Amino acid sequence: MAKEMKPNEIIQSINYTPPAKPWMELPVEIKPGMFCWGAKAKSLNILGLPNARDWNPSHEDWKLPENWKDTVLEGMADRLKKYRSFKLFMDICVRCGACADKCHFFLGSGDPKNMPVLRAELMRSVYRRYFTTPGKLLGKLGGARDLDINVLKEWWYYFFQCTECRRCSVFCPYGIDTAEITIMGREMLNLLGLNIEWIAGPASACYMKGNHLGLEPHTIKSNVEFMLDDIETVTGIKIDPPFNKKGADILFVTPSGDLFADPGTYTCMGYLMLFHELGLNYTWSTYASEGGNFGFFTSNETAKRLNYKIYAEAKRLGVKWILGGECGHMWRVLNQYMDTWNGPADFLEVPRSPITGTVFENAKGTKMVHIAEFTADLIRHGKLKLDPSRNDDLVVTYHDSCNTARGMGILEEPRYIIRNICNNFYEMPEDTIREKTFCCGSGSGLNAGEDMDLRMKGGLARANAVRYVQQRYGVNMLANICAIDRAALTTSMNYWCPGVGVTGVHEMVANALVMKGEKPRETNLRGEPLPAKGGEGNV
Amino acid sequence: MPIIDFQGKQIELDDDGYLVNLADWTPDLATDMATKDGMTLTENHWEVINFLRDYYQKYQIAPMIKILVKEIAKSMGPEKGNTKYLYELYPAGPAKQACRYAGLPKPTGCV
Numbered sequence: 001m002a003k004e005m006k007p008n009e010i011i012q013s014i015n016y017t018p019p020a021k022p023w024m025e026l027p028v029e030i031k032p033g034m035f036c037w038g039a040k041a042k043s044l045n046i047l048g049l050p051n052a053r054d055w056n057p058s059h060e061d062w063k064l065p066e067n068w069k070d071t072v073l074e075g076m077a078d079r080l081k082k083y084r085s086f087k088l089f090m091d092i093c094v095r096c097g098a099c100a101d102k103c104h105f106f107l108g109s110g111d112p113k114n115m116p117v118l119r120a121e122l123m124r125s126v127y128r129r130y131f132t133t134p135g136k137l138l139g140k141l142g143g144a145r146d147l148d149i150n151v152l153k154e155w156w157y158y159f160f161q162c163t164e165c166r167r168c169s170v171f172c173p174y175g176i177d178t179a180e181i182t183i184m185g186r187e188m189l190n191l192l193g194l195n196i197e198w199i200a201g202p203a204s205a206c207y208m209k210g211n212h213l214g215l216e217p218h219t220i221k222s223n224v225e226f227m228l229d230d231i232e233t234v235t236g237i238k239i240d241p242p243f244n245k246k247g248a249d250i251l252f253v254t255p256s257g258d259l260f261a262d263p264g265t266y267t268c269m270g271y272l273m274l275f276h277e278l279g280l281n282y283t284w285s286t287y288a289s290e291g292g293n294f295g296f297f298t299s300n301e302t303a304k305r306l307n308y309k310i311y312a313e314a315k316r317l318g319v320k321w322i323l324g325g326e327c328g329h330m331w332r333v334l335n336q337y338m339d340t341w342n343g344p345a346d347f348l349e350v351p352r353s354p355i356t357g358t359v360f361e362n363a364k365g366t367k368m369v370h371i372a373e374f375t376a377d378l379i380r381h382g383k384l385k386l387d388p389s390r391n392d393d394l395v396v397t398y399h400d401s402c403n404t405a406r407g408m409g410i411l412e413e414p415r416y417i418i419r420n421i422c423n424n425f426y427e428m429p430e431d432t433i434r435e436k437t438f439c440c441g442s443g444s445g446l447n448a449g450e451d452m453d454l455r456m457k458g459g460l461a462r463a464n465a466v467r468y469v470q471q472r473y474g475v476n477m478l479a480n481i482c483a484i485d486r487a488a489l490t491t492s493m494n495y496w497c498p499g500v501g502v503t504g505v506h507e508m509v510a511n512a513l514v515m516k517g518e519k520p521r522e523t524n525l526r527g528e529p530l531p532a533k534g535g536e537g538n539v
Numbered sequence: 540m541p542i543i544d545f546q547g548k549q550i551e552l553d554d555d556g557y558l559v560n561l562a563d564w565t566p567d568l569a570t571d572m573a574t575k576d577g578m579t580l581t582e583n584h585w586e587v588i589n590f591l592r593d594y595y596q597k598y599q600i601a602p603m604i605k606i607l608v609k610e611i612a613k614s615m616g617p618e619k620g621n622t623k624y625l626y627e628l629y630p631a632g633p634a635k636q637a638c639r640y641a642g643l644p645k646p647t648g649c650v
Contacts, residue, residue, distance in 0.1 A: 198647055
C-alpha cells in the first residue's frame with residue numbers, strides 16, 4: 001500500500017492546467033490510493049455475478065474472459081435499447097463544459113478525466129465508434145475510439161472515481177444525469193466481474209443476511225440492547241423495542257451502519273428514544289435490516305433483488321406503511337426506483353402519521369416516509385417537548401446528503417428540525433448546500449480504506465465549506481441524514497477540519513427530547529457532560 | 540491475493556493482510572503479524588484479541604467498539620474502559636489492527 005497523502009501534499013498536488021496531449025492519447029495510470037480492491041470471487045459467487053475470481057487491479061492481468069469486448073458491446077447495445085435515458089445522454093451532450101468544475105473529484109484532483117463531461121466522454125467515444133454512423137466512418141475525427149483493454153481499464157478507474165452524487169447534473173443545461181452514465185458504466189463492468197470488493201462484499205452480505213454488515217438477527221438484537229443500556233444510563237428510562245412484530249402499524253428500516261458504527265449508533269439511539277416517547281406501534285426487522293443498497297452501485301438488477309426484501313417483510317408483518325431512517329442513497333432507490341422495481345405496494349396504506357394525522361401524499365406511491373419528514377411534522381404539530389439548550393455546546397452546520405437533497409428534494413425538513421433542537425445553526429455558503437450540495441467524497445461504495453487519497457481529494461470541496469463556517473462561526477458539529485456521511489465525514493473532518501464532529505440529526509433530536517419520566521440528564525448520548533444551563537460554561 | 544508460508548502452512552491473506560480463513564488462525568500467527576508491525580503483544584493486547592475471538596464465535600462479526608470498551612472496563616478496570624486506552628494498545632485502531640491479529644475479517648459497508 002502506498003503511504004497516504006497528507007493534507008498539504010494534496011493541496012500542492014492539485015494542478016488545473018490540462019495536459020498538452022489530447023486526452024485519448026493519455027493512457028490510464030492506475031495509481032495506488034486512488035482505487036479500491038477488486039471484487040472477490042466469493043462475493044460475486046454469492047450474488048451470481050459473472051466472471052467471479054480473485055483479481056488485483058494493480059496487476060497487468062485482470063483475468064478477463066476471452067470475449068470480453070463482445071460482452072461489453074452487447075451489454076451496451078442491450079442498455080441502449082432498454083433505457084431511453086441512457087441513449088439520450090449518450091447523444092445530446094454538446095460539451096459546453098458547464099459541468100467541468102462542478103465535480104468534487106475534479107476540484108480535489110485536477111485530473112481532467114474527473115470532469116463529468118470527460119468521464120462521460122470515456123464512454124461516449126466508444127458509443128460513437130460502435131453505435132453511430134459518423135463514429136463508424138470517421139473514427140477519431142468523429143470523437144470515436146476503439147474499445148481496447150486500456151479503454152476498459154480507464155472506464156473502471158474513473159467510473160469508480162465518481163460517487164454518483166449528481167451535482168454536475170444540476171448545472172447541465174440539458175439535464176444530463178451523469179450518475180446514470182456511471183451507473184451504466186458500472187453495469188457493463190460488472191458483466192466482466194469488474195466490481196470493487198467494498199461494494200460486492202456488502203451487497204453479498206445483504207443478499208445472504210439482509211444487511212451490508214452481515215449482522216445476524218441475534219447480533220442486531222444484542223447491539224440494540226447494548227444501546228438500550230446506554231439510553232437507560234443517560235435517561236433512566238428502560239426501552240423495550242419490538243422486533244419482527246406482526247401487526248405493527250409501521251415497519252422501520254434503517255442502514256445497518258446505524259446498528260454498528262459510531263457515530264451512527266447515537267443516531268440509532270435517537271430513533272429508539274423518539275419512537276418510545278411517541279408510544280409508536282412500530283417494529284424493527286432483523287430480515288429487512290438494511291435501508292441502504294450497495295446493489296445500486298453494481299447494477300439495477302442487483303439493486304432490485306436487494307430492495308425486494310423491504311416490501312416482502314412489510315407484507316409478512318402486515319404493517320400499514322414503512323418509515324425509513326437517515327440514509328442517503330437508500331432514498332434515491334426508494335424514491336425513484338422502488339415503485340417500478342418491486343411495486344406496486346398496493347397491500348400497504350398511504351402513510352399517515354398516527355400522532356398528528358398528517359397524510360404523506362408525497363409517499364402515496366412507495367408507502368415509505370423519510371424520518372426527517374416524520375419528525376419535522378411532529379415538531380410542526382407541537383407533539384415533542386424539546387429543550388434545545390441541551391445542545392448549546394454545539395455550533396451546528398448541516399450537510400445535505402446528495403441523494404436526499406437532489407434525489408428527493410428533502411431540503412427544509414432537516415433544517416426545520418435542527419432549528420428546533422439547537423440554538424446555534426449556521427449554513428455553509430449557498431453554492432455548497434441544498435441542490436448544489438457537495439458530496440462527502442466517499443459515496444456510492446467508495447468509502448473503503450485503500451482509496452483514502454481519492455476520498456480525501458474528493459472530500460476537499462465539502463470540507464472547505466465546513467472550514468469556512470468553522471473559522472467564521474466556530475462551527476464544531478456537522479449534522480447530516482446519511483449513514484455513509486456519518487462514516488465518511490468523520491474521517492474527512494479529522495483530516496481537513498480537526499475539531500468538527502459529525503452527527504445524525506436524530507442524535508441531536510434525542511438529546512433535546514424531554515421524555516416522560518426521565519431523570520435529570522447529566523450527559524448527552526455520547527456520555528459527555530451537558531452544557532451548563534444559561535448558556536454559560538460552554539463557549 | 541497474497542499467500543504467506545507460516546510454520547510450514549500456506550496461509551491466504553486478503554489485500555489488506557486479513558486472514559481469508561478464520562480457521563488458519565493460531566496464537567503464533569497473531570504474534571508473528573504483530574512482530575512484523577514492530578509490536579510485542581502483552582497480556583493486555585491478548586485480553587483484547589481473546590475477547591474479539593470469543594465475540595466473533597458468537598456473533599459472526601467484530602463487536603461494536605462500544606461493546607469492546609465496556610468489556611475491557613469490566614475485565615481490566617474502568618480507567619481502561621475508553622477508546623484512548625485501546626488506541627494506545629493498537630495505534631492503527633482497535634477495529635483494524637486488533638481484528639487483523641485476531642484473525643477476524645474487516646467489517647464493510649457504511650462504516
